[in-house]
Amino acid sequence: MTLTANWSYPTTIKFGVGRISELPALCKGAGITRPLLVTDKALASLPITAQALDLLDAAGLGRAVFSQVDANPTEANMQAGLIVYRAGGHDGVVAFGGGSALDLGKMIALMVDQPVSVWDLEDIGDWWTRANPDTIAPIIAVPTTAGTGSEVGRAGVLTDSATHRKKIIFHPKLMPVVTLCDPALTVGMPAFITAGTGMDALAHCLEAYCSPHYHPMSQGIALEGMRLVLENLPRAYAVPDDLDARANMMSAAAMGAVAFQKGLGAIHSLSHPIGAVYNTHHGTTNAVVMPMVLDFNRAEIEVRIDRAAAYLGIAGGFDGFYAHVMDLRASLSIPANLTALGVEAARLDELTEMALLDPSCGGNPVAMTRENTRALFGACM
Numbered sequence: 001m002t003l004t005a006n007w008s009y010p011t012t013i014k015f016g017v018g019r020i021s022e023l024p025a026l027c028k029g030a031g032i033t034r035p036l037l038v039t040d041k042a043l044a045s046l047p048i049t050a051q052a053l054d055l056l057d058a059a060g061l062g063r064a065v066f067s068q069v070d071a072n073p074t075e076a077n078m079q080a081g082l083i084v085y086r087a088g089g090h091d092g093v094v095a096f097g098g099g100s101a102l103d104l105g106k107m108i109a110l111m112v113d114q115p116v117s118v119w120d121l122e123d124i125g126d127w128w129t130r131a132n133p134d135t136i137a138p139i140i141a142v143p144t145t146a147g148t149g150s151e152v153g154r155a156g157v158l159t160d161s162a163t164h165r166k167k168i169i170f171h172p173k174l175m176p177v178v179t180l181c182d183p184a185l186t187v188g189m190p191a192f193i194t195a196g197t198g199m200d201a202l203a204h205c206l207e208a209y210c211s212p213h214y215h216p217m218s219q220g221i222a223l224e225g226m227r228l229v230l231e232n233l234p235r236a237y238a239v240p241d242d243l244d245a246r247a248n249m250m251s252a253a254a255m256g257a258v259a260f261q262k263g264l265g266a267i268h269s270l271s272h273p274i275g276a277v278y279n280t281h282h283g284t285t286n287a288v289v290m291p292m293v294l295d296f297n298r299a300e301i302e303v304r305i306d307r308a309a310a311y312l313g314i315a316g317g318f319d320g321f322y323a324h325v326m327d328l329r330a331s332l333s334i335p336a337n338l339t340a341l342g343v344e345a346a347r348l349d350e351l352t353e354m355a356l357l358d359p360s361c362g363g364n365p366v367a368m369t370r371e372n373t374r375a376l377f378g379a380c381m
Contacts, residue, residue: 003015003017003244003247003248003251004016004017009258010152010258011152011175011176011178012178012179013152013178013179013180013181013254014026014178014179014180015181015250015251016183017182017183017243017247019180019181020048020051020052020055020142020182021055022180023052023142023180024056024058024059024061025059026140026180027056027059027092027094027140028059028061030138032061032092032138032140033091033092034062034064034090034091034092035056035061035064035090035092035093035094036064036066036084036088036090036092036093036094037049037053037056037063037093037094037096038065038066038067038069038081038094038095038096038097038101038104038108039065039066039067039069039096039097039101040069040070040071040097040098040101041068041069041070043067043097043098043101044065044067046188047188048144048185048188049096052096052142053065056094064084064088064090066080066081066085066108068081069097069100069101069104070100070279071281072100072166072275072279072282073100073104073107073157074159075118075119075159075160075161076161077104078104078111078158081104081108082108082112085108085112085137086112090137091137092109092137092138092139092140093105093106093109093137093138093139093140094140095109095139095140095141095142095150095176096142096144097144097145098144098148098193098197099145099147099148099150099157099197099200099282102141102143102150102151102156103148103150103156103157103158104158105139105141106150106155106156106169106174107156107158107169108137109136109138109139110131110156110169110171112135112136112137114131114132114135115130116131118158118169119160121169121170122167122170123155123167123169123170128170128172131171133172136171136173136174138177139174139175139176139177140176140177140180141176141178142179142180142185143179143181143186143250143253144185145186145193146186146194146197146201146236146249146250146252146253147196147197147198147200147253148253148257148283149201149254149255149256149258149260150257151253151257152176152254152257153174153257154171154172154173154174154175155169155170155171155174156174157272159276164273164276165273165354166272166273166276166358181251181254183243183246183247183249183250184243184246186236186246186249186250187240187241188240191237191240191333192281192333193281194236194237194240195233195287195332195333195334196281196282196283196284196334197253197283198229198233198236198237198252198283198332199233199283199284199286199287199290199328199329199332200253200256200283200286200287201225201229201233201249201252201253201255201256201283202226202229202230202252202287202290203256203267203283203286203287203290204222204225204253204257204259204264205221205222205223205225205226205252205259206222206226206290207260207263207264207265207267207268207360208222208256208261208262208263209222209259210265210297210300210301210304210305210365211262211263211364212263212300213262213363215261215263218258218260218261218262219259219262221255221258221259222256222260222262223311224255225251225252225256225259226308226312228255229249229252230312230324230328232244232245232248232249233328234331234332236249237332260363262363263360263362263363264360265293265297266289266293266296266297266360266361266364266366266368266376267286267289267360268286269355269358269360269361270285270289270293270351270355270373270376270377270380271285271288271289272354272358272360273351273358274338274341276354277350277351277354278341278342278343280341280342284334284335284341285341287329287332287334288334288335288337288338288380289338289380290329291322291325291326291329292376292379293376294318294321294322295322295379296366296372296379297365297366298318299366300366301318301365302317302318305317305318306318308321309321309324337381338377338380348374348377348378348381351377352370352373355368355373356368356369356373
């Protein structure tokens with residue numbers, strides 16, 4: 001099967017194997033003549049990055065790259081990128097990589113010439129209106145993993161290095177002008193990244209599906225996204241060059257990001273502070289706490305999960321779905337608990353306070369309090 005398409009929701013998406021070759025034309029179409037390719041440290045030296053830079057260079061667009069991007073990017077990474085962007089006279093960003101590179105590329109594009117701090121643009125109320133939209137540089141997103149879905153989102157996550165808090169920075173113009181999804185770019189991912197990013201996509205779809213907020217469109221997208229992950233992640237993990245499985249995982253990642261307009265929940269409100277403090281992989285952390293959060297929310301989501309299980313072809317309703325998640329985690333070598341990730345019991349009170357400040361709390365089916373959130377962290381150890 002050849003999974004190739006052009007989509008216009010939620011932005012222009014060029015989807016298909018080999019479509020990285022279209023990158024120069026997409027830059028020119030977006031009015032970008034001097035792009036800065038933003039990627040992460042691990043990707044910077046890989047052949048897929050060299051391929052992208054060669055394509056840009058051959059088209060007369062240069063081969064400028066910024067790769068000082070941490071796994072959980074901070075404002076220091078952003079400031080370093082802004083120095084490179086301004087010094088090079090760039091006029092647009094190619095955000096190339098996983099969620100960290102995509103998010104930081106967006107932050108660089110946002111903050112080229114703003115009258116306010118990036119922290120003044122946190123996703124709170126109408127704070128985004130503080131930004132000058134005319135100075136936001138155009139963004140082309142090229143995901144090389146299948147998890148965060150940042151390539152189709154209007155926000156980015158940035159860690160405040162002073163407080164160790166992950167903050168969501170939002171502006172409508174952070175939606176990429178065009179997104180280029182080439183499943184072949186994901187083939188070389190290490191197995192643990194395939195697993196972690198894939199479980200991130202599942203967490204996005206699952207939490208959006210369980211969120212109590214009203215958003216039927218996202219509800220439907222979340223349910224089909226879960227199906228794509230459950231059917232294709234084991235294949236992508238076991239047979240890395242299965243391009244159909246890779247393509248379906250890229251679709252599921254984008255669907256998860258669209259779906260979580262409906263809300264996220266305790267999976268993310270726990271994993272965000274853990275990632276900020278311990279620098280753990282976000283998707284893997286989500287996978288670790290997922291079963292415990294299912295238990296935590298059971299009273300409010302059991303009927304909904306029963307329906308999902310029926311659609312997904314999983315027998316046994318909630319219990320069957322839970323068992324399926326546990327089996328999937330085991331098959332992907334996901335750590336069993338937070339202790340295995342290096343989380344210390346002595347810091348659980350601190351992590352609880354950080355979790356309660358995370359905006360994902362508001363989408364959890366069970367209201368999160370200091371007491372039950374602390375108990376949830378304990379259950380995850």
